[in-house]
Amino acid sequence: MKIIQFDGGSVPNPGIRGIGVILLEDDHVLKEISRKLDGTGTNNEAEYSALIEGLKQALALGWTEILVQGDSSLVINQVVGSWKVNKDNLKPLNEEAKLLLSKFRSVKVEWIPREMNFRADAAASRALGSDRADVCGDL
DSSP states (O other), rough: OOOEEEEEETTTTTTEEEEEEEETTTTEEEEEEEEEEEEEEEHHHHHHHEEEEHHHHHHHHHHOEEEEEOOOHHHHHHTTTOOOOOOOTHHHHHHHHHHHHTSSHHHHHEEGGGGGHHHHHHHHHHHHTTTOOOTOOOO
């Protein structure tokens, strides 16, 4: 199974943003991304940016069937259409994520608890220059 796990954070919120993305195939890490984003913004913008980066990487690898996992209730619920996107700064990110998701033959998107998203959380924390696990949580 091919899995994208994503996380993003901002310190403070809004502030400097970092993303963490893990691409897994059959429980093996194929790719790990830990990157600080340009400029400042919110943790939710960082979460969306991490998701978008993961989807782009999966497409570049030729993946057609994916499981997307993240610990952001907001991003997960907005991407699957359960929640409305009320913030103007998130609307273009939501649209981009949905466009990328539409390019896959099969997609499952699910929320997972933070402790199951530890690899992506750690990668996002490293991007922000911290090993603290609590840096990238929803603030």
